[in-house]
Amino acid sequence: MKKTGIISTLIVAALIIGSIVWYFNTASGQRTLKNMKSNNSGGMERIVKVYSGDGELIEQYEGKIDIQDTEYGNKVLFDINGKRVVIYNATVVTEEK
Structure with a gap:
């Protein structure tokens, strides 16, 4: 039972991380990164x-x-x-x- 819970958690974490990586490789994600860089560096x-x-x-x-x-x-x-x-x-x- 514990092994199944750990695997489920790892799958969810991999999906979340994969979604974040995918988003920041889109044009919209690149604009978001540029806006964050601009905001943080003046x-x-x-x-x-x-x-x-x-x-x-x-x-x-x-x-x-x-x-x-x-x-x-x-x-x-x-x-x-x-x-x-x-x-x-x-x-x-x-x-x-």
Whole structure:
């Protein structure tokens, strides 16, 4: 009886570990890992470009940037060089270096 319980526990553990390994090898899992890395290290090396409504470049930022957008999409905020930048109602394009 004990041997069956141990085998069942090992099978469940192998399935859980296999599912975790599988998930982090998917595109969604890779994005999750990148987000966790960015959150834990204060951002990633990025270029952020801010455009006006008519498509003209207003500002460009480069450096280690941690970006947080809002659920409504009208505000983007990020930290760069220890300073907080908040952008309202503009088109913001971010590129990873």
